[in-house]
Amino acid sequence: xxxxxxxxxxxRLKADCLFIGRLxxxxxxxxxxxxxxxxxxxxxxxxxxxxxxxxxxxxxLFELTSEIGRLLRREMACERTNVAAIGNxxxxxxxxxxxxxxxxxxxxxxxxxxxxxxxxxxxxxEAIRTRFRAHFGPRLVP
Numbered sequence: 001x002x003x004x005x006x007x008x009x010x011x012r013l014k015a016d017c018l019f020i021g022r023l024x025x026x027x028x029x030x031x032x033x034x035x036x037x038x039x040x041x042x043x044x045x046x047x048x049x050x051x052x053x054x055x056x057x058x059x060x061l062f063e064l065t066s067e068i069g070r071l072l073r074r075e076m077a078c079e080r081t082n083v084a085a086i087g088n089x090x091x092x093x094x095x096x097x098x099x100x101x102x103x104x105x106x107x108x109x110x111x112x113x114x115x116x117x118x119x120x121x122x123x124x125x126e127a128i129r130t131r132f133r134a135h136f137g138p139r140l141v142p
Contacts, residue, residue, distance in 0.1 A: 009042065010094075013029060018120065024139070034124060038097070061095065069083065079102060082097075
């Protein structure tokens with residue numbers, strides 16, 4: 001998924017998320033709600049629907065999604081990994097990867113539309129970045 005000109009980030013994603021880094025041509029974002037480990041992948045494309053991605057790009061995105069899901073289960077003790085690419089509110093192609101535990105604040109309900117919110121501290125964000133850098137190494141570009 002190599003693109004030369006990066007697409008602009010949707011204003012809603014920009015407002016709700018923290019930038020963790022880039023993995024190939026995909027932005028890795030963290031939803032700024034410390035109540036759940038919730039990551040968002042935003043491929044550098046103008047395509048808005050995952051089924052329209054060329055097969056190689058779709059497979060790369062799926063593999064990256066799976067790798068982050070495994071990381072959430074292993075490193076953040078998540079029991080489940082919820083993955084979604086809905087796009088009804090934000091049309092820019094993005095994939096949600098949410099780590100869930102039976103003791104999280106909205107279990108077993110959905111994470112969307114919940115009003116509980118706790119922003120990450122800078123220390124927490126740096127710890128997450130460090131964890132992802134340790135896992136992805138030089139693939140993760142700040």
